[in-house]
Amino acid sequence: MKPSALTYHRPESIAAVCDVLARLGHEAKVLAGGQSLIPMLSMRLAAPANLIDINMLPEQDGISIDRHGVTFRALVRHSALLADDDAHQAQPLLRRALQLVAHPTIRNRGTTVGSIVHSDPAAEMPAVLGLLGGTVRAQSQRGIREIAATDFFLGPLECGLAEDEIAVAVTVPRRAPNEGSAIDEIARRHGDYAVAGVAAQVRIVDGVLSTATACYVSAGELGTPMDFTEVLRGVDPADADDSRWNAAGDLARDTIETETDIHASSSYRSQLVAALTARVLHEAARDALRNAAARTQRPDGDAEPRADSGAEPREDSDTEPREDSDTEPRPDSGAVSQSADDSASASNATGRSGTTGGTR
Numbered sequence: 585m586k587p588s589a590l591t592y593h594r595p596e597s598i599a600a601v602c603d604v605l606a607r608l609g610h611e612a613k614v615l616a617g618g619q620s621l622i623p624m625l626s627m628r629l630a631a632p633a634n635l636i637d638i639n640m641l642p643e644q645d646g647i648s649i650d651r652h653g654v655t656f657r658a659l660v661r662h663s664a665l666l667a668d669d670d671a672h673q674a675q676p677l678l679r680r681a682l683q684l685v686a687h688p689t690i691r692n693r694g695t696t697v698g699s700i701v702h703s704d705p706a707a708e709m710p711a712v713l714g715l716l717g718g719t720v721r722a723q724s725q726r727g728i729r730e731i732a733a734t735d736f737f738l739g740p741l742e743c744g745l746a747e748d749e750i751a752v753a754v755t756v757p758r759r760a761p762n763e764g765s766a767i768d769e770i771a772r773r774h775g776d777y778a779v780a781g782v783a784a785q786v787r788i789v790d791g792v793l794s795t796a797t798a799c800y801v802s803a804g805e806l807g808t809p810m811d812f813t814e815v816l817r818g819v820d821p822a823d824a825d826d827s828r829w830n831a832a833g834d835l836a837r838d839t840i841e842t843e844t845d846i847h848a849s850s851s852y853r854s855q856l857v858a859a860l861t862a863r864v865l866h867e868a869a870r871d872a873l874r875n876a877a878a879r880t881q882r883p884d885g886d887a888e889p890r891a892d893s894g895a896e897p898r899e900d901s902d903t904e905p906r907e908d909s910d911t912e913p914r915p916d917s918g919a920v921s922q923s924a925d926d927s928a929s930a931s932n933a934t935g936r937s938g939t940t941g942g943t944r
């Protein structure tokens with residue numbers, strides 16, 4: 585099927601984008617990577633009268649890292665963020681999650697900000713933003729405002745941007761020295777959306793777990809973390825046999841709502857939620873131990889976080905050492921190589937292999 589007739593706009597400044605949005609608001613859609621919007625237009629699941637292509641705004645492309653965290657602008661493709669070593673060192677969960685997003689062709693075009701704005705419960709990056717407590721920067725003729733993740737996700741395919749606003753950037757906090765994170769999911773084939781997935785973050789204090797949260801993909805409330813601190817407080821991260829990991833999984837299964845669709849039944853999804861929660865929380869705790877150990881082993885004077893790759897750093901930026909603890913394989917270029925990327929994906933428990941996926 586073909587999209588219904590529409591007027592195509594290609595503004596060359598962010599001010600011009602805001603002008604068009606102020607005039608056309610609910611009759612217009614921003615086009616970023618088009619990896620969700622174009623299929624929706626083609627299937628006529630969306631039929632805006634106007635399309636505002638933002639790809640002529642090079643200043644909207646760039647990743648910056650400062651003491652607050654990692655900021656990526658509206659035109660940063662998934663593959664660019666995935667390949668950015670400084671972003672990875674500052675917040676490793678970004679790369680870990682992006683490795684699970686679709687496959688290289690999609691990631692080379694789709695933007696991470698677009699994925700967050702699209703607010704698909706089956707997408708990984710809304711879960712990451714919700715878990716880490718990031719913010720979305722929105723711009724309109726009325727000015728700029730920061731929207732906390734807690735206020736951003738309103739429901740499936742529904743976000744907190746007003747009709748006249750464009751999301752110009754997203755910021756996720758740096759990983760703290762005592763934090764660890766992990767993400768895992770089950771998908772039918774590589775590149776497919778997850779049947780269910782879990783991202784988790786824990787903190788350790790004096791060698792034991794002090795806080796634990798998890799956020800869900802294709803299950804539960806979009807971008808809303810669940811707190812496991814009560815179940816897991818005091819657990820030794822290295823103790824895989826502690827029954828409290830499974831207790832956390834049981835709690836998730838009994839709390840997180842799951843749905844039946846053509847891919848899986850609700851009860852199967854709930855079983856995945858339980859198993860993945862136990863596994864991912866434990867992996868996040870082990871990651872926190874590795875992170876803490878790497879920090880104590882590292883000599884003083886480690887390199888500073890890189891200021892910029894196109895975006896402007898904040899005024900009070902670049903004063904903290906960066907974190908170097910991760911041991912994952914790293915893709916080595918902006919155009920992510922299939923082999924580097926897929927070897928990382930293949931090593932996760934999903935065993936995903938193949939390339940077909942679908943938009944929702």
Ligand SMILES: Cc1cc2nc3c(=O)[nH]c(=O)nc-3n(C[C@H](O)[C@H](O)[C@H](O)COP(=O)(O)OP(=O)(O)OC[C@H]3O[C@@H](n4cnc5c(N)ncnc54)[C@H](O)[C@@H]3O)c2cc1C
Pocket residue numbers: 613614615616617618619620621622623658684685686687690693694695696697698699701702706707708709745749750751752775776777778940941942943
């Ligand atoms: C075959 C296939 C498989 C996929 N598998 C996965 C997967 O496993 N996991 C996953 O997370 N994603 C998956 N995706 C989606 C992909 O990650 C997209 O990149 C993402 O959903 C949207 O990013 P985009 O830049 O393409 O946005 P677009 O498609 O251009 O836009 C999506 C929506 O967001 C709005 N929008 C985009 N940018 C902005 C902005 N800056 N300000 C305001 N509104 C904006 C648009 O108006 C539209 O409503 C898949 C896509 C395909 C085609």
